[in-house]
Amino acid sequence: MKSNERIVLDALGIGRALSRVAHEIIERNKGLADLTLVGIRTGGVHLAHRLAGKLKEIEGAVLPVGALDITLYRDDLSKKSEQPAVRRTEIGFDITDKKVILVDDVLFTGRTIRAAMDELIDFGRPREIQLAVLIDRGHRELPIRANYVGKSLPTAPEEKVEVLLKEEGEEDRVIIENAIKD
């Protein structure tokens, strides 16, 4: 199998999308009162920190940022699949009665978000959970939608979307890999 990849969003594009999402967050919530950000490991955590940076630039307030590892809440653990590595969940603040904005890089089937919401609720009872994603690629398997979308990307189910970020030592870009059979 060979694959060809094409860039759908470059560094500038990612920056602009996040700026717009930041403005939408402020608009929808009429400011930043009681807001917290929780990123889903790994990509979502970096994006949550970037969003926190943008929100600080615009409104001057610093939001708490947490990290969620959803491995222990996955619904496919008993299926025949490779064993996922368990990483650390770090939420150093109380989320009860707060508005939590979950942040992830790619929204696909929605199963990750389901797991993330279940885990969040084990940490407390947030007043509201909102969802921000950089890419919405469609093909939902659960009734879940994002409140903030950086870019909607129509894809075929077998295609692969990857968000590469400089925090992971990559050049900022979003690529779509198109699997071609020989």
Added chain:
Amino acid sequence: MPLKTKDLISIKDLDRDELRLILDTAESFKEVGTREIKKVPTLRGKTVVNLFFEPSTRTRTSFELAAKRLSADLVNISASGSSAAKGETLLDTARNIEAMQADLIIVRHPCAGAPLLLARKMTSAVINAGDGAHEHPTQALLDLFTIRERKKTFEGLTVVIVGDILHSRVARSDIHALRMVGATVRVVGPPTMIPREITDWGAEVFYRFDEALKGADVIIILRLQLERQGRSLYPTFREYSNLYGLTPRRLALAKDDAMVMHPGPINRGVEISPDVADGLSSVILSQTTNGVAVRMAVLYLLSVGARADEAGPGSDEK
């Protein structure tokens, strides 16, 4: 990267990378223990059986909490209340448990090799929770976890294990694990309690506690097994305590930041003085806390996903 082994019978079932994987995974599970709701749904629907043919409170409870925090269903079977007392063989007992669709069986048995026998005959995963004087692998894993938590690395560490090495499954597992990660291991105790083959395991032998303590980073004290008294391994309690008890004076011979460990239960005033047991160097209670996290990691790694030899394609593509 999953574990290659179906069971955990001996530290030798693991390689260095797998050992590190277990310790790293345990770090994530330790965080779960600090939450208000100390429970994750990971092993929902799995059945875990604690099959204990020897008395145990700490280890049994530790496995029980680990399984419950992972949402598995757990059943405790102890020798006194079981059909073993009615003459059923170990294998028959185990086959009946397996027939009830147990996924994981945790075994403690007075005979070395009993868990291995079960592991070979059964499809369920078997975890050795101590077999005779053979091994107690999860104790060694939690000891390593506790050492790494405080010392950050194993390179260049000198670990002293003191007491009845001959009868100690904790000592065997600890020595194998510590050698695997590159620590220097010294064992010390009365000559009657040091097995002859010890040097083959890569440990240095001492008979004088004071000498062994010089430059030590970690001191692991073994419990003086009172139930073995009368087997002429040492003349009196008091003499043993004088020669091999860890007192503040002796502790001062080790490095300033030396840590003191004990698998429990401790005999205060015998192998460890109360001042040391309750002192700043003691990490005995951290060992107990860490035991639950390490056992959660072992339960998770042995029961989730396919093993390396049968892994299919990943299902988490974005």
